[in-house]
Every structure is written in C-alpha cells, then in structure tokens.
Amino acid sequence: MGLTVIYAVSGIAVNHMHHWNPNYKFQRVEERLQPIPQGDRATMVALAVERLDLPGMPVESFRPNPETLQLFYDGWSVDVDVVAGVALVERPKDRVILRDSNFLHLNHPKGSWTYVADVYAFLLLFLAVSGMFVLKGRTGLTGRGKWFILAGLAVPVIYLIFLRYI
Numbered sequence: 001m002g003l004t005v006i007y008a009v010s011g012i013a014v015n016h017m018h019h020w021n022p023n024y025k026f027q028r029v030e031e032r033l034q035p036i037p038q039g040d041r042a043t044m045v046a047l048a049v050e051r052l053d054l055p056g057m058p059v060e061s062f063r064p065n066p067e068t069l070q071l072f073y074d075g076w077s078v079d080v081d082v083v084a085g086v087a088l089v090e091r092p093k094d095r096v097i098l099r100d101s102n103f104l105h106l107n108h109p110k111g112s113w114t115y116v117a118d119v120y121a122f123l124l125l126f127l128a129v130s131g132m133f134v135l136k137g138r139t140g141l142t143g144r145g146k147w148f149i150l151a152g153l154a155v156p157v158i159y160l161i162f163l164r165y166i
Contacts, residue, residue, distance in 0.1 A: 003120050006101045006104065006105065007105055007120075009098070009101060010022075010098070010101040010102050010104070010105035010106075011105060013098055013101075013102060014102055014105060014106065021092075022095060022098050022099070022102055023094070023095060023098065023099040023102060024092035024093060024094060024095060024099070025092070025093050025095055026090055026091070026092055026093070027090070027091050027092075027093050028088060028089070028090050029088075029089045029091075030086060030087070030088055030089075031052055031086075031087045031088075031089060032085055032086060032087075033048070033051040033052055033080070033085050033086075033087055034051055034085055035082060035083055035084070035085040036048060036051070036069070036080070036082040036085075038066065038082070041061060041063055041069075044063075044069055044082060045057065045058065045061045045069065045071065048069055048071060048078070048080050048082075048087070049071070052078065052080075052087055052089075054071070054073075054078065055073075058071040058072050058073050058078075059072055059073055059074055060072040067081055067082060067083045067084075068080065068081060068082070069082050075091075075092055076089070076090060076091040076092060077089075077090050078090070104117075132145060132149065
C-alpha cells in the first residue's frame with residue numbers, strides 16, 4: 001500500500017510539472033537595506049552583500065537598469081532596488097516528502113532501486129491479471145468484466161488515435 005501511495009501521489013505531481021514545481025517551493029523574503037550609491041557593479045555588489053549579510057560573493061551579478069542589481073547564487077537569487085533600499089531574496093525550499101517520492105518514482109537512484117521498481121511493477125501486473133479471474137459468471141471475465149477490461153483498454157487507444165492520427 002505504501003509504494004502504491006508514493007507512486008500515485010508522485011505520478012500526479014510529475015504529470016503537472018508544467019504547472020508547478022513539485023520538488024521545491026520558493027520562499028520570497030523582502031529585506032530592507034540602506035540605499036546603495038551608484039557606482040561600478042563590483043562595488044555595488046560588495047555593498048549589497050555586506051548590507052544584506054549574504055553568505056559571500058554571488059556566482060554572477062547583473063544590472064538590468066540603473067536602479068536594479070541582481071545577485072545570483074547557486075540555486076537562489078537576490079533582486080535589489082538600490083534606490084529604494086529594498087531587496088527580494090528568493091530561495092528554493094525542499095518539499096521533502098514529495099521531492100523524495102519523485103526521486104524514487106523517476107528512478108533517479110538507479111542501481112538496486114530499479115529492481116524494487118521492477119518487482120513492484122510485476123506485482124501490479126499480477127494483481128491486474130489475476131483480478132480478471134477472481135469473479136466468475138455474470139460478474140466475471142465472461143460477463144460484465146469483459147466490458148470493464150475493454151473500457152480500460154479503449155481509453156488509451158482512443159486517446160492515442162486522436163493524438164497521433166486525427
């Protein structure tokens with residue numbers, strides 16, 4: 001049951017990666033600092049790092065306009081309005097359980113996890129196939145069961161026909 005829940009929740013999350021980031025949420029914090037006088041970019045960056053108490057110099061910096069200074073660290077960034085003295089610090093924060101579920105679901109660990117995933121897939125296949133033969137008579141495979149099987153097969157087949165050929 002645990003693996004099924006992990007794969008189901010992770011599958012929904014991964015299917016919607018184009019809508020949101022299931023692995024991280026972004027924390028945005030506004031901070032105030034003394035305005036930074038106009039000057040060369042290196043001096044302005046050093047003042048911003050000092051006044052915001054940032055952990056060292058950024059990997060990259062950019063001035064898209066005279067009022068804005070952007071600092072880029074590994075995986076996070078700071079946008080500084082040097083005139084108003086306002087900085088927006090944006091850092092990713094792990095969605096721990098969901099990120100780890102996606103990590104397993106997408107088989108990023110490789111190695112021995114591949115065998116766990118294969119065994120689980122085989123068990124799901126066994127469950128699906130053996131379930132067709134559990135009920136007998138009118139409710140079984142020769143009765144209404146065949147319609148459920150055909151409906152389950154029809155959904156992906158019809159979708160693929162419309163997607164690829166129509």
